Amino acid sequence: MRRFLPLLAAMLAMPALAQDAAEPPTPASVVAAAPASDWRAIEPADLLVMTLAPDRDGNPRQVVIQLVPAPFSQGWVGNIRALAKAHWWDGMTVYRVVDNWVAQWGAGEDEEGKSKPLPEGLRVVSESEYTSTQLDIQLAGLEERTPEMERAVRQAVEAAQPDPREDEMTADITSTRTRQAREGWHERDSYSTWVEFFESWPVGNDSRPDADSEFWPVHCYASVGVARDLSPDTGTGAELYAVIGHAPRQLDRNIAVVGRVIEGIEHLATLPRGKGEAGVYDDPALRVPIISVRLGDELPEAERPRFRYLGSDTASFAEYVRVRAKRNDSFYNVPAGGIDVCNVQVPIQRRVAEPK
């Protein structure tokens, strides 16, 4: 019997492990266990804070939107920064809400229906900017982009390991390559050859990721996009919407995704649905006044929104996706075995203190 004692001693020394064995990990337990080093701070400058008029009971309504990082949709994001700095949305309204679709605001008319000219200097963005290439991703943020750099990136991409995804059909966790839009999880889906995460943003991809392959941010619940007229119009960014229903992935590559609501989506999702044409409020009294929209770094230090997200290049994120795809805790009988990209729901939290 004696030979079993060391094992018993080891078990007694690891109560946490013994407990883990009894109850499998849940998405919540994986997030709770993620080390501080797996979280990334979101700069206040990359957040829009939209303050709506209080609700009928006087409760405040604040919606916080994270802007999508470079290289994605930066033409529109630049316009949105300019519009926010000009305080252009102040006095505008949320004026269109369609069930299982979108809540929309902006439109250049204020509460009284007076139109407001756009600030000068907004870019007219080309449809080609709905997507970004692997080259764009590698060279994002550089002041200058030379043919030499592009050549170097092409060589690096070509020299990389053969893509293990070619042989895969279902969710799987692979090693990551920094600054490639391929972090820890990827899957085929009905809308693109691959979906995966880039800096914790869900993106689609049209082919195996060579230097010229295209990537684009996809529409999920709470995604923020740029309303537009018919093609070739691409919208300025002055008129925005947030998704309040099942992911409308058919809009991918057809409308610019510029951000996602990371707090306060319920203030948009619970608004009454519009009964006018295309869900516009036919009763102007239903329009929800926008008190202000500010970039986070324009707010006084104490009011700046401080958030962090779980990095999609971390082991915690890979484990989070794996557990979400294969729930086998006490509530679940049948683990799905897979997951769709919009069901991953990237962990984003208020920061109580600066991460180390």
Add this chain to the structure above:
Amino acid sequence: MRRFLPLLAAMLAMPALAQDAAEPPTPASVVAAAPASDWRAIEPADLLVMTLAPDRDGNPRQVVIQLVPAPFSQGWVGNIRALAKAHWWDGMTVYRVVDNWVAQWGAGEDEEGKSKPLPEGLRVVSESEYTSTQLDIQLAGLEERTPEMERAVRQAVEAAQPDPREDEMTADITSTRTRQAREGWHERDSYSTWVEFFESWPVGNDSRPDADSEFWPVHCYASVGVARDLSPDTGTGAELYAVIGHAPRQLDRNIAVVGRVIEGIEHLATLPRGKGEAGVYDDPALRVPIISVRLGDELPEAERPRFRYLGSDTASFAEYVRVRAKRNDSFYNVPAGGIDVCNVQVPIQRRVAEPK
């Protein structure tokens, strides 16, 4: 030049066709063009009409739920019919609302928090009823099911054409086979080997459809399911929820899907989100009283809900899915090329007159 005249004459004689060529079909135009024979009436007996207390402005709030047809989830559907006939939900509340998840009602407590015993005779349903087999589908609705019948069905399934789906990856339209859960469209997805439509209900399937292969109704926006405690509890059907966000497909085969909201989902989706544990309203004043829940055929003739759905075994439905998956009308630049099952949004309409 003369030889072009017949063509010109033909074009003048077909203004509708000429117009179609200019503007490709949209989902709406396909639905509008569907002949009456492609629509199926929904029997009032297969509908639940839930009347909530009016909203703060006195507007009525009615939610209409279609119950899932046999063979799916019939243990719970039977209980739900019994609960409705007993007027069991009258005086209960909607008491839990979670953003991008569910609105839930029932729970055995009325507005004052008094508990109410369940009616007698409800079945305890087994977890095995989360799925139905191809045999169940073929033999659904029969009073008696003999080994001879099962043998005949097995032979028929085996003798059927080889499944063309084996070689396919993306949305495609194939011919239909009546009474097989495979009507006009099917696709692989992350949650099941196949998803497809059975009598216009989205269902998952675990393998190529031999006689014993399993099918199950899937969770989409507005799906109605049976809340339950931990496994092996499966719920009685007294406590129900409706999905008000992105399809929570991980619940498939883990909770019984018993229906879908076909009108009035906005009365649930716009409710304030609960701030108590698991989204339960901590403030009892937020609970939404249920005035009544009735089966459609219990209502007076004039009030009976009359709806119809586009049959998933019709050419109109196949074209509707094709067009939704490959939008190329004037708004869209890039057709997605595929679609996920919960984005198909089965056309369901109020009937103005009985279909012929």
